[in-house]
Amino acid sequence: MSRHEIEVSSLCFSYPDGHEAIRDVSFAITRGESVGIIGANGSGKTTLLSLMTGILLPDRGEVRVGDVAVTKKTLASIRRRLGLVFQDPDDQLFMTTVYDDVAFGPRNEHLDEHEVRARVEEALDMVGIPQLKDRAPYKMSGGEKRAAAIASVLSMKPDVLIMDEPTSGLDPKARRRLINFLKGLRHTKIITSHDLDMIMETCDRVIVLKDGEVAANGATPEVLTNGELLDQCGLEVPLSLQKCPVCGIKK
Amino acid sequence: MAKMADLMFNIRLLDDLARKNTSVHGLHPVSKLLATIVYLLAVVSFDRYETIGLLPFVFYPLVLILLAELPVVPLLKRLLMVEQLIIGIGILNPLFDPKGWITFASIMIKSGLTVTACLVLVSTTGLDKIAQALRTLKVPGIFVLQLLLTFRYISLLTEEIARMARAYALRAPRRKGVRLKDGGSFVGQLLLRTYDRAQRVYHAMKLRGFSGEFHAYGQSKITRKDILFLLAWSVFFIAARICNIPVFLGLLLEEMSKG
Numbered sequence: 137m138s139r140h141e142i143e144v145s146s147l148c149f150s151y152p153d154g155h156e157a158i159r160d161v162s163f164a165i166t167r168g169e170s171v172g173i174i175g176a177n178g179s180g181k182t183t184l185l186s187l188m189t190g191i192l193l194p195d196r197g198e199v200r201v202g203d204v205a206v207t208k209k210t211l212a213s214i215r216r217r218l219g220l221v222f223q224d225p226d227d228q229l230f231m232t233t234v235y236d237d238v239a240f241g242p243r244n245e246h247l248d249e250h251e252v253r254a255r256v257e258e259a260l261d262m263v264g265i266p267q268l269k270d271r272a273p274y275k276m277s278g279g280e281k282r283a284a285a286i287a288s289v290l291s292m293k294p295d296v297l298i299m300d301e302p303t304s305g306l307d308p309k310a311r312r313r314l315i316n317f318l319k320g321l322r323h324t325k326i327i328t329s330h331d332l333d334m335i336m337e338t339c340d341r342v343i344v345l346k347d348g349e350v351a352a353n354g355a356t357p358e359v360l361t362n363g364e365l366l367d368q369c370g371l372e373v374p375l376s377l378q379k380c381p382v383c384g385i386k387k
Numbered sequence: 388m389a390k391m392a393d394l395m396f397n398i399r400l401l402d403d404l405a406r407k408n409t410s411v412h413g414l415h416p417v418s419k420l421l422a423t424i425v426y427l428l429a430v431v432s433f434d435r436y437e438t439i440g441l442l443p444f445v446f447y448p449l450v451l452i453l454l455a456e457l458p459v460v461p462l463l464k465r466l467l468m469v470e471q472l473i474i475g476i477g478i479l480n481p482l483f484d485p486k487g488w489i490t491f492a493s494i495m496i497k498s499g500l501t502v503t504a505c506l507v508l509v510s511t512t513g514l515d516k517i518a519q520a521l522r523t524l525k526v527p528g529i530f531v532l533q534l535l536l537t538f539r540y541i542s543l544l545t546e547e548i549a550r551m552a553r554a555y556a557l558r559a560p561r562r563k564g565v566r567l568k569d570g571g572s573f574v575g576q577l578l579l580r581t582y583d584r585a586q587r588v589y590h591a592m593k594l595r596g597f598s599g600e601f602h603a604y605g606q607s608k609i610t611r612k613d614i615l616f617l618l619a620w621s622v623f624f625i626a627a628r629i630c631n632i633p634v635f636l637g638l639l640l641e642e643m644s645k646g
Contacts, residue, residue, distance in 0.1 A: 228591045
């Protein structure tokens with residue numbers, strides 16, 4: 137069995153309009169690792185996540201999840217192991233109640249209703265919203281929606297949790313809750329974001345994308361303190377590492 | 388414009404109503420669905436000149452609205468939206484048929500009754516459970532799925548319209564609607580946006596193992612109460628269809644006053 141949870145090798149992908157979104161990207165993620173994927177707008181982060189989950193299929197190269205390559209035939213088994221939380225929770229929550237939304241995945245696995253209930257309750261407890269189970273998702277706040285979207289993926293018990301911009305649109309308290317939650321999670325995690333402070337706190341390793349290529353791949357403290365590299369890639373050093381705006385002392 | 392957005396947003400109302408917890412909501416979906424089907428068949432099978440005989444059928448939606456504590460005004464608004472179309476269909480009857488006004492009235496009553504019954508069914512059951520009931524009754528999965536996805540995507544579409552209409556209204560404060568000149572790009576934009584959104588929702592479903600079939604939503608068992616509901620109403624509908632109850636009551640009163 138491969139020791140890598142996910143292995144991406146020589147991946148290339150162009151959109152039908154000819155835009156080359158991913159160019160020869162390779163990296164591997166080991167079990168239990170927490171990896172941040174960062175890059176400017178349009179650098180290919182979301183496309184890469186779509187390729188990893190088989191929403192898009194590559195022009196060249198391959199993605200392997202465990203020992204299985206992502207192809208049309210293996211999609212069902214692969215998707216059972218990967219849980220993707222979308223950038224916009226409204227895309228992910230389409231049922232009439234939070235309970236039904238979180239139960240959607242387990243029910244598709246033909247689990248019996250007792251098991252479904254246990255999974256839903258466990259997932260809602262994990263994200264801290266058991267009291268919202270009968271609420272309509274479209275009536276909830278941004279933070280609650282995000283938590284429900286994460287629960288809807290956790291209920292499928294994935295090995296890998298993939299999140300696209302998890303802190304976008306959250307208020308500071310909801311963001312802090314999410315960060316603490318992510319830190320406590322034992323899953324292999326892949327997180328894309330522009331919120332580099334969050335990446336700093338939650339990820340062991342960072343992959344920087346620039347124009348669809350890997351510009352850097354290394355330990356979080358090394359990459360996120362490299363101002364020159366980040367500047368070249370349309371990013372900047374996390375706020376928590378910049379000079380204090382009041383006293384001007386570098387932290 | 389803001390009113391339009393409000394109206395569009397209210398499409399979720401039926402979903403909200405379906406989550407209430409009354410004796411009608413607690414009935415088994417199959418029982419309510421079958422009762423509604425018998426009701427619809429009985430109402431539409433009346434002769435085109437019949438009006439008085441249809442009156443007893445008002446009871447069914449009325450009783451259910453009261454028991455399920457449904458708000459009358461929003462349901463009426465929805466009924467009126469459909470009735471506009473029905474007027475369009477029936478308005479020419481009086482011109483071509485000497486008894487046209489009667490057939491027109493009959494069409495209006497029949498449509499009013501059937502649409503209300505369906506609104507009551509959806510707002511006391513919820514479309515997810517109706518779909519499940521249809522599957523229990525062996526309706527092919529593909530049709531049920533079509534129904535469910537149409538319902539889901541209608542709300543996505545209307546929300547998208549509401550959002551665009553708001554953005555338009557804020558930048559064209561003195562206009563009442565969308566200018567014809569902007570109409571093309573408005574509709575085109577809407578189509579593309581909805582298509583994108585639908586695609587994303589579909590991906591979210593596929594990623595969670597969706598394979599073309601919605602699965603059981605904690606199906607409860609049919610109880611004696613459900614069977615009684617179905618039987619009692621069905622007997623009433625069939626009786627009201629076979630014998631003209633208002634005329635019968637009128638004759639009875641006449642006899643009694645003579646006697």
